[in-house]
Amino acid sequence: MKITSILIMGILILICFEILTASQSIIETVSFSLYIFKNNIFPSLFPFFVLSSLMIKYGFVEFLGNLFKPFMNKLFKIKSSCAFIFVMSIISGNPANAKYTKELLINGAINEYEATKILCFTCFSSPLFILGTVSLMFLNNKEVGLLILLCHYLSNIIIGILIRNYHPSKKENNKVSLKIAIDSMHKKRINNSESFGNIVTNALMNSINTLLLILGIMTICLVITTIIDNNINLNSVFQSILNGYIEMTQGIKYISMENIPLKLKCILTVMILSFGGLSVHMQIVSIISDTKIKYFPFLVCRILHSLIAGILMFIFFDFWINLS
Numbered sequence: 001m002k003i004t005s006i007l008i009m010g011i012l013i014l015i016c017f018e019i020l021t022a023s024q025s026i027i028e029t030v031s032f033s034l035y036i037f038k039n040n041i042f043p044s045l046f047p048f049f050v051l052s053s054l055m056i057k058y059g060f061v062e063f064l065g066n067l068f069k070p071f072m073n074k075l076f077k078i079k080s081s082c083a084f085i086f087v088m089s090i091i092s093g094n095p096a097n098a099k100y101t102k103e104l105l106i107n108g109a110i111n112e113y114e115a116t117k118i119l120c121f122t123c124f125s126s127p128l129f130i131l132g133t134v135s136l137m138f139l140n141n142k143e144v145g146l147l148i149l150l151c152h153y154l155s156n157i158i159i160g161i162l163i164r165n166y167h168p169s170k171k172e173n174n175k176v177s178l179k180i181a182i183d184s185m186h187k188k189r190i191n192n193s194e195s196f197g198n199i200v201t202n203a204l205m206n207s208i209n210t211l212l213l214i215l216g217i218m219t220i221c222l223v224i225t226t227i228i229d230n231n232i233n234l235n236s237v238f239q240s241i242l243n244g245y246i247e248m249t250q251g252i253k254y255i256s257m258e259n260i261p262l263k264l265k266c267i268l269t270v271m272i273l274s275f276g277g278l279s280v281h282m283q284i285v286s287i288i289s290d291t292k293i294k295y296f297p298f299l300v301c302r303i304l305h306s307l308i309a310g311i312l313m314f315i316f317f318d319f320w321i322n323l324s
Contacts, residue, residue, distance in 0.1 A: 018227045029226040033219040036249055040133060041214060044126050046207055048092035049099060053203035056103055059188030060084065066181035070174045076160045077168035081109040082118040090153070093126025094280050098287040099210055105291055112292040113167035119293060120301040121160035123280075125152060125273045133249075134269060138256035147313065147320045148270045155274060155308040159301050166297070214283050221247040221279035241268060248277035267313045275306040 019026050055061070061084040065072075068083030076082075081104060089097035097119060105115045127149060135145020192199075225243045234242065237258050244251020255268050276284075281302070285295055 015223075015227065018230065019223070022227075022230055025226055025230060026223060029222045030219055032250070033215070033222045037211075037215045037218065040129060040249075041218075042211060044128055045092060045096060045214075046211060048088065048096060049207035049210060050200075050203045052088055052092075052096070052100055053103065053206065054199060055088075056084070056107060056109075057192055057194065057199050059185030061104065061109055062184035062188050063181045066184055067176060067178070069172055069176060073169075073172055073174055075164070076117075076121070077164040078117055079110055079114050079169040080172055082114060085118050085122050089122040089124050090127070093129060094123045094276060095214065095283040095287060097122040097124070098284040101293065102288055102291055105293065112294075114169055115291070116294045116297055117163060117166055119284075119288070120163055120298050121156050123274075123276055123284075123298070123302065123305070124156060125276075130273070134252060134256075134273070138253055139262075139265065139269070140256075141262070143320070144262065144266050144317075147316060148266060148273065151270050151309050151312040151316065152273050155305055155312055158308055159305050162304070163297075163301065210287065213286055217282045217286065218247060218279050221277070221282070222250060225250060241272070244268070244272035245275060245277055247279045248272045248275075251277065263314075263317045266317060267310050270313045271306045271310040274309040275302050 064083045065080035069080040072080045085100045104110045130149045225246050240254035
């Protein structure tokens with residue numbers, strides 16, 4: 001439809017006009033984006049991106065899958081190979097789960113349905129980000145940081161259980177054997193025909209390209225929130241929430257500065273963390289765009305994840321504070 005093309009072009013022209021007329025605030029936003037990338041995203045994700053690529057090539061997927069068979073098969077009804085994505089995503093945070101999922105799909109370790117399913121309940125925020133940036137820098141409270149971490153992770157596991165019957169994988173032998181795990185890892189390594197130099201080079205290039213993609217999308221989303229802030233006069237709390245659902249780091253930072261009860265700050269924070277923000281969604285869509293992995297189930301699960309995490313925080317907050 002022509003009206004769609006006109007509308008898109010009109011929005012782009014308005015954004016260009018806003019960038020030209022409010023250049024100082026836009027420059028500050030881009031600088032803030034680079035600061036987050038340099039101090040949080042790159043240091044926390046780059047080592048895991050490179051290491052995960054090496055681990056996949058040298059059999060860690062097979063090793064971990066054999067050890068986590070009962071957990072993945074019985075609890076989530078998914079192939080044991082997905083244990084690698086689950087464990088590595090907990091450690092490194094989103095959107096790394098999309099990168100791990102894509103790599104296993106490309107390597108034939110999982111199919112498109114298993115990839116879509118595991119993506120839905122491995123969208124974790126990095127524990128370093130939650131316990132460091134969110135709890136200490138923003139909320140200045142280590143105890144609630146631990147509760148945010150627990151509610152965020154537990155609600156994601158609940159999502160995995162809720163969707164366990166979505167394209168269940170074929171049943172596997174649930175016998176756990178360290179010997180078989182090591183043998184599977186060794187077999188994968190010796191069958192790998194690529195040279196170590198080639199593997200490392202590809203790992204570095206793919207990791208850097210993915211990180212630059214993350215930086216670009218995050219910067220665009222932060223610029224959008226700045227334009228909204230400059231032109232729409234909302235209540236500061238609602239403005240912070242809106243910012244959070246577009247770019248979560250900026251939104252959580254603003255929420256932590258609001259004059260509202262700590263309990264409400266924690267509920268809003270864990271809900272935004274669990275949804276991920278438009279920025280994270282765009283990063284994940286960009287990573288999986290050339291695969292058959294479906295985005296819509298992921299979106300539905302993020303909405304559920306946000307709601308469940310918020311409910312858990314509401315229920316456990318008072319008990320946790322009294323216990324602390």
